[in-house]
Amino acid sequence: MTGVRLTPALSARWDEPDSFTLEGYRRDGGYRALPKALAMPPDQVIQTLKDSVLRGRGGAGFPTGVKWGFIPQGDGKPHYLVVNADESEPGACKDVPTLLNNPQALIEGIVIAAYAIRAHLAFVYIRGEVLHVIRRLHHAVAEAREAGYLGRDILGSGFDLEVVVHAGAGAYICGEETALLDSLEGYRGQPRLKPPFPATSGLYACPTVVNNVESIASVPWILLHGAEDFASLGTQKSTGFGLFQLSGHVTTPGQYEAPLGTTLRQLLDLAGGIRAGHRLKFWTPGGSSTPLFTDEHLDVPLDYEDVAAAGSLLGTRSIQLFDETTCVVRVVLRWAEFYRHESCGKCTPCREGSYWVVQVLERLEAGEGSEADLDKLLDICSNITGRAFCALGDSIEPSVKSSITFFRDEYLEHLRYGGCPFDPSASTLFTLESAR
Ligand SMILES: Cc1cc2nc3c(=O)[nH]c(=O)nc-3n(C[C@H](O)[C@H](O)[C@H](O)COP(=O)(O)O)c2cc1C
Ligand code: SF4
Numbered sequence: 001m002t003g004v005r006l007t008p009a010l011s012a013r014w015d016e017p018d019s020f021t022l023e024g025y026r027r028d029g030g031y032r033a034l035p036k037a038l039a040m041p042p043d044q045v046i047q048t049l050k051d052s053v054l055r056g057r058g059g060a061g062f063p064t065g066v067k068w069g070f071i072p073q074g075d076g077k078p079h080y081l082v083v084n085a086d087e088s089e090p091g092a093c094k095d096v097p098t099l100l101n102n103p104q105a106l107i108e109g110i111v112i113a114a115y116a117i118r119a120h121l122a123f124v125y126i127r128g129e130v131l132h133v134i135r136r137l138h139h140a141v142a143e144a145r146e147a148g149y150l151g152r153d154i155l156g157s158g159f160d161l162e163v164v165v166h167a168g169a170g171a172y173i174c175g176e177e178t179a180l181l182d183s184l185e186g187y188r189g190q191p192r193l194k195p196p197f198p199a200t201s202g203l204y205a206c207p208t209v210v211n212n213v214e215s216i217a218s219v220p221w222i223l224l225h226g227a228e229d230f231a232s233l234g235t236q237k238s239t240g241f242g243l244f245q246l247s248g249h250v251t252t253p254g255q256y257e258a259p260l261g262t263t264l265r266q267l268l269d270l271a272g273g274i275r276a277g278h279r280l281k282f283w284t285p286g287g288s289s290t291p292l293f294t295d296e297h298l299d300v301p302l303d304y305e306d307v308a309a310a311g312s313l314l315g316t317r318s319i320q321l322f323d324e325t326t327c328v329v330r331v332v333l334r335w336a337e338f339y340r341h342e343s344c345g346k347c348t349p350c351r352e353g354s355y356w357v358v359q360v361l362e363r364l365e366a367g368e369g370s371e372a373d374l375d376k377l378l379d380i381c382s383n384i385t386g387r388a389f390c391a392l393g394d395s396i397e398p399s400v401k402s403s404i405t406f407f408r409d410e411y412l413e414h415l416r417y418g419g420c421p422f423d424p425s426a427s428t429l430f431t432l433e434s435a436r
Helices: 022-027 033-038 042-052 064-069 095-101 103-117 131-146 177-184 213-217 219-225 227-231 264-270 304-309 328-342 348-365 372-382 397-417
Strands: 080-085 121-127 162-168 208-212 241-248 254-259 280-284 318-323
Touching: 022 103, 022 131, 033 103, 033 219, 042 064, 042 103, 042 219, 042 227, 064 103, 064 208, 080 103, 080 177, 080 213, 095 103, 095 131, 095 213, 103 121, 103 131, 103 208, 103 213, 103 219, 121 131, 121 177, 131 162, 162 177, 177 208, 208 213, 213 219, 219 227, 241 264, 254 264, 280 397, 328 348, 328 397, 348 372, 348 397, 372 397
Parallel strands: 080 121, 080 208, 121 162, 241 318
Antiparallel strands: 241 254, 280 318
């Protein structure tokens, strides 16, 4: 072992049979942070979040307390809190389990966050496909309301809050915060021009905070244990714990809650390593929109700064692992197909570029292209990145470019071989017999 230290906070109770109930949550110390927060002036709650240096867990890592501090006060407008539960990037699987197993942590976090930003209406925007999670969340909101944690005069504090659970139709772009707000307002989900930012002109053109599920669910822990305890975990600039999600060719896939700065080597120790008899070939530190890493990067501390210094992004800590049986061209093609499918079509670089990236990758994977296609791919990608209207467009290039950097010869091997030199069945995690 290499000094692995798990810090189960949000995931501490997932194994308990009633982890999702109000009773189970309270038994394990739930709703102890709320009275503490309600006894503080709202600005002090914001300062506590600033002191904790919690960085948004939805991907970009923007400091949560700073975001809350942007909400103008005394402006006479309603303020809104919107929780982003649209999780759907390939490899991302932390918010759905959090909502399934510990929805009350999110609700307690919502009440504290809404109190801090002076909002009296909060929304949870959740993707419509996860019906079982939506039902559980509805149930959790009803339980919390019944117990006086939501509604009028919460715990006798004079603070009122209602929570609306809104199911989206299931579009990756609706995870982008401004597209989410358009969708929530009943329009087609497409990104808005920024500025103005949601903090000043968000839902119904009013000041709005949009935060990820994990960000808000971490808030009760911070209030209860203190900003200092949170900041003492992780690294100086990437504080606290986070859910690292391991999927793919790993012995025990799942969510591992550990301090930011933990390395993949340490996480693999916990997860039983790469599947037996195989070796790590490449992986994503932060989901399909982040540049690939290889086995050279096993000891990179998984925090925002170190991952960036090593050439990738921490993103949502969605770690997808691939062993030597996997064709990197095929994987990158699948991701490109995802982005093409999910492109909302609003801007030309992404709408047209994603289509062309898929065309060229399909040709290369079939061994029908030429070496010049690699330059063409890079050229198309460079015309999307930085020119697209939102970050979905910018998500296409990283895997393409890094795969060519690390595995250029594998692309060329397809051309020499006249097709894919890999046996796709070797990389599947099931046999035909087990699927029957
Ligand atoms: C295409 C796209 C999809 C996104 N999907 C999600 C998502 O599913 N959940 C999420 O929290 N953030 C998602 N984001 C990031 C949000 O725009 C926003 O930054 C985030 O919800 C802010 O929360 P945080 O500050 O707590 O991280 C997405 C961004 C883009 C560009
Ligand atoms: S980058 Fe893609 S998803 Fe974003 S606005 Fe343009 S077309 Fe839509």
